[in-house]
Amino acid sequence: MTKDFDWGAVGDAFPLLLDGFWTTLLATVFGTLVAAVLGLAIAVAGRAPSRLVTVPVKAVMEFIRSTPLIVQLVGAAALFTSVEPLTVGIVVLGVHYATYTSEVYRAGIDAVPKGQWEACRALSLTPRRTWQAVILPQAVRNVVPALGNYAISMFKETPFLAVITVHEMVFQARDYGTKHFVYTEVFTLAGLIFLVASYPTSLLMRKLEKRLGH
């Protein structure tokens, strides 16, 4: 096996893959940001007193959750041809994951005791202040570890972006592999880079969880 393993190709492809890795990272970071913010908005909207808000939100969420990510990517790329693929990818990833993070937020919000809402009402706090000063700070605390786990799983799904021609790491690996016929080497390398990046992140998340007292 060692005989066939082309170390030269590994060295050769490494800068290319690293380049792709930055794109992967970029997509993950911004995708997570979108998912974190939008998920929160969906969770809060889900608690709106009017069904005019809650029903459409639920319908869209169901739609997004019941179609595969890759279909959403291709569909969005086809719809928004004038937008840069990476941007489309980030938004689609973010929206897709927002349907999951919103559930996490919802659980976090539900975990805030009823007495907190009642104390807010008894003090005549506005709904805005109630959310901002009391409910969300307590809910988000419960939510951070789960958000971290979604970030990691989004990171591992970024290769789907290759389908819409985003030059992330796996796109680069395949590109190089096709040109030089060294799939094993470059994909092993890509896998290693994923591992090196996500394993410490998971450890970090676990530490964070402990610190937040979960």
Add this chain to the structure above:
Amino acid sequence: MATEPLPLQKNAATAAEDVVPVAVSKDEGHPLVRFDKVVKRYGDHTVLDELDFTVERGEHVTLIGPSGSGKTTILRLLMTLERVSDGVIWINGEPLTHIRGQDGSLKPASEKHLRAARRKIGMVFQQFNLFPNMKVLQNITEAPVNVLGMDRDKAEARARELLELVGLSGKVDAHPSQLSGGQQQRVAIARALAMEPEILLLDEVTSALDPELVAGVLELLSDIARNTDITMLCVTHEMNFARDVSEKVLMFDAGRVVESGSPEKIFTDPSHERTREFLNAVL
């Protein structure tokens, strides 16, 4: 501590002028609180059945009655945590639960009306319900600053005074989780007082406390009752406290007032068999 004048009312007058733009009408013709055929149902279960009673301004009233008789429900309706199923609650001659239409008819109140109307009312809960994500000081200043629009420095100065009043000057920067139950409840009392309520609702505020902490909190409430003109409605099983603090005791059963009178009268010579049974059971 008991005889010291409270810093409360002295400031209350000025603060009310400075901060609350709506003049509080001191209409002496109306009782401060009037329940007018108030009905509260949960599904098929009628908890309050055309309940009528009044509380005068400055009165300290204790609500007693067996478990499930609707005492908490009454306070929650007053705090507008629940809506009435029927009937009207009046505060100072104005509907709390309703809005008066142009033709004088009453319509169920909007959230906005409720938010404005409930400002005069404060509540202390059995479980304290302090905000765990805020330090003690911010727990107290949050509403004055963000609801009354009080200047932050002024609100903090007030909060410090109130903390001194409840005997917790040293805990300004503590988190609620670092306090004992009794201390948390004192902060909750200070937080309610910071909004300068006309009416203070107290629902079994010592029930969740360790026995040795109860007396201190009750003494504090007695002080407040003596030294302020805040109208108080207390639900309590502490009959001594009822005797110390209140001029009037209302005995409830099955969502109706069985009888009312001075603590002396109710505790020593109740008119109703139901009251006698209840008191025998709890005393």
